[in-house]
Amino acid sequence: MMRAVYTPGDSSVHRVSAAAKLAFLAATAVAVAAGGPNALVVVAVIVAAAWVRAGIGARPLFQSLRPMAAILIAIFLAQVWLRDVPGAALLVAKLAVLVAVAALVSATTKVSDMLETLERVLAPLRRVGVNAEHVAFLTVLAIRFVPALFRIGAEVREAQRARGLERSPVAAIVPMLIRALREGDDVAEALAARGWAPR
Amino acid sequence: MIALDNVKVRYGVRVALTGVSTTLSERRIAIIGDNGSGKSTFARLLNGLIIPTVGRVSVLGLDTARDGAQVRRRVGFVFQNPESQLVMPTVAEDLAFGLKAHGVPAGERAARVEATLQQLGASALRDRACAELSGGEKQLVALAGALVLAPDILICDEPTAMLDLRRARTFMKVLAGLPQQVIVVTHHVDLLAGFERAILLAEGRVVEDGGAADVIARYVAASA
Numbered sequence: 001m002m003r004a005v006y007t008p009g010d011s012s013v014h015r016v017s018a019a020a021k022l023a024f025l026a027a028t029a030v031a032v033a034a035g036g037p038n039a040l041v042v043v044a045v046i047v048a049a050a051w052v053r054a055g056i057g058a059r060p061l062f063q064s065l066r067p068m069a070a071i072l073i074a075i076f077l078a079q080v081w082l083r084d085v086p087g088a089a090l091l092v093a094k095l096a097v098l099v100a101v102a103a104l105v106s107a108t109t110k111v112s113d114m115l116e117t118l119e120r121v122l123a124p125l126r127r128v129g130v131n132a133e134h135v136a137f138l139t140v141l142a143i144r145f146v147p148a149l150f151r152i153g154a155e156v157r158e159a160q161r162a163r164g165l166e167r168s169p170v171a172a173i174v175p176m177l178i179r180a181l182r183e184g185d186d187v188a189e190a191l192a193a194r195g196w197a198p199r
Numbered sequence: 200m201i202a203l204d205n206v207k208v209r210y211g212v213r214v215a216l217t218g219v220s221t222t223l224s225e226r227r228i229a230i231i232g233d234n235g236s237g238k239s240t241f242a243r244l245l246n247g248l249i250i251p252t253v254g255r256v257s258v259l260g261l262d263t264a265r266d267g268a269q270v271r272r273r274v275g276f277v278f279q280n281p282e283s284q285l286v287m288p289t290v291a292e293d294l295a296f297g298l299k300a301h302g303v304p305a306g307e308r309a310a311r312v313e314a315t316l317q318q319l320g321a322s323a324l325r326d327r328a329c330a331e332l333s334g335g336e337k338q339l340v341a342l343a344g345a346l347v348l349a350p351d352i353l354i355c356d357e358p359t360a361m362l363d364l365r366r367a368r369t370f371m372k373v374l375a376g377l378p379q380q381v382i383v384v385t386h387h388v389d390l391l392a393g394f395e396r397a398i399l400l401a402e403g404r405v406v407e408d409g410g411a412a413d414v415i416a417r418y419v420a421a422s423a
Contacts, residue, residue: 006288006289008326110289110292111287111288111289112292112296140287143288144286148282183283186278186280186283187283187286189278190276190284190286191300192271193246193248193275193276193278193284193345194271194276194296194297194344194345194348195297195300195301195348196296196297196300197268197300
């Protein structure tokens with residue numbers, strides 16, 4: 001669901017290596033998921049301090065949280081119904097902080113740097129026949145497709161609203177799938193034209 | 200030079216192109232015709248994205264059926280929709296992606312990206328997010344993505360179809376200044392000033408081939 005893209009800068013946060021930032025992302029995910037409110041507060045303070053240090057403004061954070069808002073509200077209401085208000089609030093706060101950590105990493109790390117890091121991390125898998133370069137690139141390509149899918153979804157919903165079909169899931173899902181598959185074909189053709197081919 | 204020898208392309212039972220034999224050596228060539236006439240198939244034959252069902256396409260001495268990867272190293276391609284062509288989040292990363300795919304060492308990539316953006320007057324776009332560019336800027340970056348690989352030939356499939364008239368004119372002016380042989384598929388026949396040759400396709404066949412001004416004038420008159 002990440003929508004934040006790299007925001008150029010020369011802050012100390014930008015200069016931290018992609019490998020260290022990905023390790024930080026993994027460590028905070030474990031700490032937030034397994035820890036209680038205290039761990040959450042510690043991670044939130046660290047992320048807020050890093051965010052200020054990065055000097056990238058609040059836009060990447062809003063870009064990442066806005067599409068998640070409806071899902072977070074739905075999770076909160078479900079948790080209130082299933083558990084209680086404090087439990088629901090803690091879970092939603094954990095998810096919001098994790099989105100903020102991921103947004104910070106993606107806003108201060110070039111995707112090409114992440115790609116090279118992933119290739120290095122996955123390199124040992126070559127021994128068992130895994131093409132690390134392809135796995136890393138396909139991961140990045142999947143991230144690249146997220147805004148495209150949001151765009152396709154918004155265009156299809158607008159078209160169906162214009163036809164009075166906003167309540168029909170089929171009227172939204174079928175054209176979305178067709179357009180997403182067609183765009184996938186177009187990207188595959190463009191990749192071939194630019195010299196990227198399975199090896 | 201590109202040579203097509205008795206080329207036929209069939210998709211299942213549908214014949215998209217048939218009986219095409221020609222050589223393409225002029226610096227500026229336009230491929231025109233109605234929707235469904237076979238223009239995009241023709242363009243994709245020229246860099247081996249489509250292999251002829253019958254016949255042979257030779258590009259700079261290379262057979263597209265046998266040497267597709269080598270052909271694509273020498274022939275750049277710009278698509279109608281730049282959204283499909285831009286795969287990395289920022290402009291500089293996207294241009295460097297193509298260089299990496301072609302095995303250009305990491306140390307050389309930044310300089311080539313910078314030089315290509317400068318060539319197109321687009322240095323200011325270097326660190327911009329591709330998703331946030333305007334339509335004209337995206338198409339310019341798609342063109343830069345093809346040119347950064349230093350192709351000998353450039354094929355453009357309806358590159359101005361998604362641009363307004365002002366940006367379409369700007370884009371065609373950029374194409375006019377390129378040193379490469381440029382082959383453009385387009386409906387915007389009014390933007391083909393300076394083109395030497397035009398090929399008119401209809402129902403998968405070449406129906407007119409000659410000086411651009413004459414062929415375009417006859418096509419426009421027939422379409423009126």
